[in-house]
Amino acid sequence: MDFNRMRLVAKREWLTRLRQRSFQITTVVQVLFVAIGASVPTIVALFSDDDGAMTDVLIVDETGANIADRLAPYIVPGDSAGFAGGGDTIELIGTELTAAEVVTQIDEGTVDAALIVSRSDNGDLSFTYVSDAGDSDSIAQQLYAGAAGISFEDRLERSGVDQAEFEEAAAAPAFTIDGLGEAGEADSTGVNGAEVAVAYFFTILMFMTIMLYGTWVATGVVEEKSSRIMEIMINAATPRDLLAGKVLGIGLAGLTQLLPMLMTGGVLFALQKPIAETLGADTSALPNIDFGAISVGAIGWFMVYFLLGFTLYAAMYAALGSLVSRQEEVNQAVSPMMTVMFVGYFAAFFTMWSPDSLLARVLSIFPLTAPFVMISRVIVSTPPAWEMALSVLLLAGVLVAALLFAARVYRIGVLQYGQKPSWKALFGKTLEQTAR
Amino acid sequence: MGLEIRNVTKSYGSFRAVDDVSFTVTPGRIFGFLGTNGAGKTTTMRLILDIIRPDSGSITWKGAANTSTPRSAFGYLPEERGLYPKMRVDEQMLFLAQLYGATHEEASARFDEWMERLEITENRTRLVEQLSKGNQQKIQFLAAILHDPDILVLDEPFSGLDPVNAEQMKGAFLEMRDRGKTIIFSTHQLDDAQELCQEVAIIHRGKLMTSGDVSTVRQSLGQHVVRFGVAGHEPAPWLEEMPHVAVTRNRGDHLELKAPNQAAAQAVLHEAVRRNLTVTRFDISDPSLNEVFLSLVRGIPEDSNIQDVQGVLAPV
Numbered sequence: 125m126d127f128n129r130m131r132l133v134a135k136r137e138w139l140t141r142l143r144q145r146s147f148q149i150t151t152v153v154q155v156l157f158v159a160i161g162a163s164v165p166t167i168v169a170l171f172s173d174d175d176g177a178m179t180d181v182l183i184v185d186e187t188g189a190n191i192a193d194r195l196a197p198y199i200v201p202g203d204s205a206g207f208a209g210g211g212d213t214i215e216l217i218g219t220e221l222t223a224a225e226v227v228t229q230i231d232e233g234t235v236d237a238a239l240i241v242s243r244s245d246n247g248d249l250s251f252t253y254v255s256d257a258g259d260s261d262s263i264a265q266q267l268y269a270g271a272a273g274i275s276f277e278d279r280l281e282r283s284g285v286d287q288a289e290f291e292e293a294a295a296a297p298a299f300t301i302d303g304l305g306e307a308g309e310a311d312s313t314g315v316n317g318a319e320v321a322v323a324y325f326f327t328i329l330m331f332m333t334i335m336l337y338g339t340w341v342a343t344g345v346v347e348e349k350s351s352r353i354m355e356i357m358i359n360a361a362t363p364r365d366l367l368a369g370k371v372l373g374i375g376l377a378g379l380t381q382l383l384p385m386l387m388t389g390g391v392l393f394a395l396q397k398p399i400a401e402t403l404g405a406d407t408s409a410l411p412n413i414d415f416g417a418i419s420v421g422a423i424g425w426f427m428v429y430f431l432l433g434f435t436l437y438a439a440m441y442a443a444l445g446s447l448v449s450r451q452e453e454v455n456q457a458v459s460p461m462m463t464v465m466f467v468g469y470f471a472a473f474f475t476m477w478s479p480d481s482l483l484a485r486v487l488s489i490f491p492l493t494a495p496f497v498m499i500s501r502v503i504v505s506t507p508p509a510w511e512m513a514l515s516v517l518l519l520a521g522v523l524v525a526a527l528l529f530a531a532r533v534y535r536i537g538v539l540q541y542g543q544k545p546s547w548k549a550l551f552g553k554t555l556e557q558t559a560r
Numbered sequence: 561m562g563l564e565i566r567n568v569t570k571s572y573g574s575f576r577a578v579d580d581v582s583f584t585v586t587p588g589r590i591f592g593f594l595g596t597n598g599a600g601k602t603t604t605m606r607l608i609l610d611i612i613r614p615d616s617g618s619i620t621w622k623g624a625a626n627t628s629t630p631r632s633a634f635g636y637l638p639e640e641r642g643l644y645p646k647m648r649v650d651e652q653m654l655f656l657a658q659l660y661g662a663t664h665e666e667a668s669a670r671f672d673e674w675m676e677r678l679e680i681t682e683n684r685t686r687l688v689e690q691l692s693k694g695n696q697q698k699i700q701f702l703a704a705i706l707h708d709p710d711i712l713v714l715d716e717p718f719s720g721l722d723p724v725n726a727e728q729m730k731g732a733f734l735e736m737r738d739r740g741k742t743i744i745f746s747t748h749q750l751d752d753a754q755e756l757c758q759e760v761a762i763i764h765r766g767k768l769m770t771s772g773d774v775s776t777v778r779q780s781l782g783q784h785v786v787r788f789g790v791a792g793h794e795p796a797p798w799l800e801e802m803p804h805v806a807v808t809r810n811r812g813d814h815l816e817l818k819a820p821n822q823a824a825a826q827a828v829l830h831e832a833v834r835r836n837l838t839v840t841r842f843d844i845s846d847p848s849l850n851e852v853f854l855s856l857v858r859g860i861p862e863d864s865n866i867q868d869v870q871g872v873l874a875p876v
Contacts, residue, residue, distance in 0.1 A: 132659050140647070352642025356703060359609050359636040360659040539611065 125368070129361040133369025134376065137344065141377035154385040162392035166400045179263055182219045182238040184226050187249065191241045191274065192218040198270030214263055223252075230256050239267055247282060249275050320476045323503040326426050327472040329382075330499050333430060334437050335465065337378040341370060341438045342445030342454050345538070349449055354538045363535035368527070371438040378434065386423050394420060425502045428516065433495025436523045437465070443530035446537030468493030472500035479505030489515045491522040561623055562587040562742060563608065563711065568617030570603055576766045577603040578614070583761045583771035585744055587622070587710075590737050592753035592774075593746040594853055595763040601746040602639055604763065605713050608744070609634050621711065632661035635709035639716050639746075641700050645689035652688060653702055660707035670706045677735070678702075678728055694725040701732065712736060714745040718752050730756060750850040762853055769856040778846035781855055785848070786825045789814030789841035790832060798835065802828055814841045 141147050183192040199214050219226065219238075229235040237255035244250045251271040253264055280290050348354040357366055392399070444457040471493060475484040479501045488498040488507065494515045501507055563585040570578040578600045585591045595601045606612045608619055610626050619626040621633065644652055650671065657667035675681045678698045683691055688699065697720060704712060717733075718726050733756055736743060747753050753760060754774065761771035770777050786805070790796075799807060799817070804824040809816040819825040825844045832839050847855070 129659055129661075132655065136655055348644075351645055352638065352640040353644055355611070355638040355640065355642055356636060356656060357659065358611055359634060360631055360656060360707075539606075 126361065126365050129365040130369040130372065133361070133366055134373035137370055137373025138376045138380070141340070141374065142380060147377070147381065151381045151384060154381065155388050158385050158389040159392060162389050162396075166396055166403070179236045180215050180217055181263065181267070182217050182221070182226055182235055184219060184221065184223050184238055184240040186223070186240070186242040189241075189249070189278065191249075192216055194274050194277070195239075195267075195270045198273050199266055214266060227254055230254055237263065239271075249278050319504045322422050323476045323500045324473075326422050326503060327469070327476075327496055327500045330426065330430060330433065330496055331465065331469045331472075333378060333382060334434050334495065335462075337374055337434060338437045338441040339454075339458075340374050340377075342441040342458060343451060344370060344374065345442050345445035345534075346448060346451055346454055349446070349538060350451070358535070358538060363538065364531040367439070367442050367531050367534050370442060371435060371527075375431070375434055375438065382430070386426070390420055390423050422499070422503045426499055429495040429499050429519075432516070432519045432523055436491065436495075436519065436526050437461070439523070439526045439530035443533035443537065446534045464492050465496070468496035472496040475500045476504050479507070485511060489518060491515075491519040494519050562589075562621070563744070564618075564620045565604070565608070566618045566620075568604070568607060568614045568619060570607060570612065570614050578607065579766040580617070581763065581766075581768045582617075583768060585742060586759060587742050588737065588740050589758045590733060590743045590745070590756050592757035592760040592849075593744060593763065594748065594750060594753055594760055594849070595746070596748060596857065598765075599763045600766040601763060602715055605636075605715055605744070605746065608711075609636055609713055630661065632707050633710045635660075635704035635707065635712045637700055637704040637712075637714040637717055639719075641697065643688045643696070643700060643703065646687055648685055648687060649691070649699055650684045653699065653706055656703045657706035660709070662707040666708070667706050670708065671702065674702050674706070674732075678732065694721055697721060698725070698728070701729065705736065710741060712741055712743045712745075714743065716747060717745050718747060718749055726752075750848070750853055754849045760849065762856055764857050770852070774849065775846065778849065778852055781847050781852055782820065783847055784819045784822065784825055784844050785846065785851070786817040786819050786828060787811070787814050787841055787843050787845070788817055788828060788832075789839070791838035791840055798831065799828070802831060818847075819844075 183195065185191045196216055199216060221229075223238075223240045226235060226238040226240070230238060233256060237253065240252040240254065242250050242252075249271070251267070253267055255263070277290070277294075281287075348357065361369075440461050441458060444461065445454055448454060448457045468487065471483065471487045475481075475488065475497050478484060484497060484501055485507075487493040488501045489511060498507070498512070498515050502512070565584070566582050568578055568581050569576065581600070581604060593601050593604070603612070607614050608626060610619075610629075613627070621629050647655075653671050654664060654667050657670070658664060662670075675684060678701075680695050680698055683695055683699075688696060691699065697717075701714075701717065704714065717729060721729060730752075733743060733745075745756075757774050759772065760774055760777055762769040762777070770780055772780075785808075796815075799805065799815075802824075804821075805817050805819050805828055807815050808818050817825075817828065819828070822844065829839065829842050832842075
C-alpha cells in the first residue's frame with residue numbers, strides 16, 4: 125500500500141467530481157431542499173394567525189360576585205395545547221364596561237372575546253361567551269369548565285353548606301400522569317411519529333447515497349477500462365492503491381455533497397426556536413418534539429454507517445465494474461449485489477415500526493444490511509450497546525475482507541476485455557502468479 | 561547485465577501466448593521487438609512490466625527480479641492508447657508522472673521541456689479529447705517518460721503517425737537513448753527497427769526466432785544481398801548460370817541477388833566485366849531485417865516475384 129499514490133488517485137477523483145456542473149448543481153439543490161424542509165415549521169409559526177396564540181377574554185361581571193378571580197383557577201395559565209388546539213392561551217381581564225359596550229368592541233375587532241356573567245331569575249349564574257373567531261372551541265371548553273365549577277360553588281353557597289365541608293368534598297382527586305420514556309415518546313407501539321419521519325429520511329438518504337456514489341465507482345472503473353488508461357495506471361501503481369484511491373476519492377466527493385446538506389438541516393432544526401423568536405414568530409406554535417436532538421444523533425450515526433457501508437459497497441461496485449468492459453453492462457454486473465441492498469432497504473422500513481423485533485435485530489447486525497437497518501433502528505429506538513458494537517465491528521471486519529477480495533478481482537478484471545474471469549482465477553491460490 | 565528474460569512462458573488457457581522465450585536487452589540501447597500481430601509482443605511487454613506474471617521463467621533488471629523493481633523504473637506506452645479524454649493535458653501528465661513516483665517539480669520541469677521539444681506547447685491546457693491523433697500520441701509518449709524511467713517499454717510507438725510526427729518520435733527516441741535510457745519497442749514496420757535499433761528480437765507465434773545485435777541478426781541467415789545494375793536493357797540469362805547466386809527481386813534500376821559468400825558475389829562482378837557490361841551498381845550487404853524476418857517467419861523471402869525477374873537484367 126502506497127499512501128502517496130492512493131492520495132493522488134483520490135485527489136484526482138475528488139477534483140474531477142467537484143468540477144462537474146451536475147455535481148455542483150445537485151449539491152446546491154440538495155442544500156436548498158433541506159433548508160426549506162427544515163424551515164417549514166418556523167415559517168408556519170411565522171405566518172400563523174396571532175389570535176390563535178393569546179386570547180384576551182373580558183369578564184363583564186353583572187353579579188358583583190367577583191367572578192373574574194373565581195374563574196382564574198379553572199383556566200390553565202399559558203397552556204399550549206399542542207397541535208390540535210392551535211396553542212390557544214387565555215388571559216382573563218376584568219372590565220367595568222357594560223355588556224352592550226363590550227359586544228360593540230368585539231364587532232369592531234378591538235376585543236377578542238368576552239364572558240358576560242349575570243344572575244337569572246332563579247338566582248343561578250348565567251354565562252354568555254361572545255367571540256369574533258370561529259377557532260375558539262378550546263377557549264369555550266375551558267371557560268365552560270370554569271363556569272360549571274363556579275355555578276356549583278355558587279349554588280352550594282346559597283343553599284348554606286358549610287365552606288369547610290364543601291372544600292373537603294370538592295378536594296381534587298389524586299391523579300398522576302406518569303409518562304414512561306423520554307419526552308415526546310408516547311404511543312401504543314412505543315414509536316414516535318417524528319422519529320419515524322427522521323428515520324425515513326436517513327434510510328432513504330443512506331440507500332440513495334450508497335447506490336449513487338457506488339455507481340460512480342463502478343462507472344469510473346469501466347471508463348478507465350474503456351479509455352484504456354487503466355493499462356498505464358496499473359503499470360504506475362498497484363491495483364490496491366488504485367482501488368483504495370478511487371473509493372476514497374469518490375467517498376470524499378460524496379461527503380462534500382452530503383455534509384453541506386446535513387449541516388444545513390441539522391443546524392436549522394437545532395436552532396428552530398431561536399430563529400423563530402428572532403423573526404418574531406410565536407414559538408409556542410412550534411411542535412414540542414425536539415427534532416434537533418433526534419437529527420443531531422441521527423447525523424452522527426448516519427456518518428458512521430455511511431462511511432463503513434459506502435466503503436464496503438464501493439469496493440464491491442469497483443470489483444464488479446472491473447469485470448465488464450462497457451457501461452451498458454454495469455447494471456447487469458451489479459444486480460446481485462443490488463438485491464442484497466434492497467433487502468436491507470426494505471427491512472429498514474419494517475424496522476421503523478418494530479425496531480426491536482428479531483428480524484430487525486438480526487438484519488441490523490448482518491454487515492450487508494446493517495447500514496440501512498441500523499440507521500433506521502437507532503433513530504426510532506435505543507438498541508443495546510453490545511448490538512451496536514457488534515454491528516459496527518462486523519461491518520468493519522467484512523469491509524476489510526471485501527477490500528482485499530475486491531483488489532484481487534480488480535487486478536484480474538481491469539485488463540480483461542470481453543471475457544469473464546473464471547471463479548478459479550478469482551479464488552485460486554495461483555493469483556500471485558497471474559497478476560501483480 | 562541488463563534486462564534478462566529467461567525461459568519465460570505464459571499461457572491463457574490452452575493458448576501459449578509466450579513459449580519459453582529468452583533474450584537479453586543491453587542497458588542504454590534501443591531494442592526492437594519484432595513480430596506479426598498476435599505473435600506475443602504485447603504479452604511479453606506486459607510480463608516485463610510485471611503487469612502480468614509468467615507461468616514459468618524469470619525476468620530480471622540489473623540482476624534483481626522485475627517484481628521488486630520500483631514502478632518508477634518503467635515507462636509504458638501501451639498499444640491501445642489510453643488517457644482520460646476529459647482531463648487537461650498538463651494536469652493529466654503531472655498526475656501520471658506523480659503516480660509513478662516523480663515529484664511535482666520534477667514532472668513539471670520535464671513536462672515543459674518535452675512540450676517544447678515536441679512542439680506542442682499550445683496544447684498545454686486543452687482536454688486530451690480535443691487534440692489531433694498525432695498530438696495525442698505525443699502526449700501518450702510523454703506519459704511514458706515524464707517520471708524519468710530507466711526502461712521505456714513502447715508498444716507500436718509509430719503506428720498511426722504521419723511521417724513528420726514519426727521523425728519527431730524517432731528524434732525523441734535517440735534523445736532518450738543519449739540520456740542513458742534503455743528503450744524496448746515493438747513494431748512490425750521493420751524499416752523503423754533497422755533505422756533505430758542496436759538490438760532486436762524476432763518473435764513468432766509465441767516463440768523466439770532470433771535475438772541479438774542487429775548486425776549479428778542480419779548475418780544470421782548466412783547470406784549476402786547483392787545489389788547489381790548494368791547500363792542498357794540487356795537480359796541477363798547468364799546470371800542463371802552463375803553458381804550459388806539467385807535473383808531474388810527486381811528493383812527497377814537494379815536486381816537483388818542473394819549470395820552465400822563474398823566469393824560468389826565477386827564472381828558476378830567479374831563475369832559482368834568479362835562480358836564488357838557497364839556496371840552501374842554493385843554493393844554487397846547483409847540482408848535487411850525485413851528479409852531476415854520474412855525468411856524466419858515464412859522460410860523464404862517473398863519468393864513469388866522471383867520467376868518474373870529471372871533472366872531480366874534491366875528495368876521493366
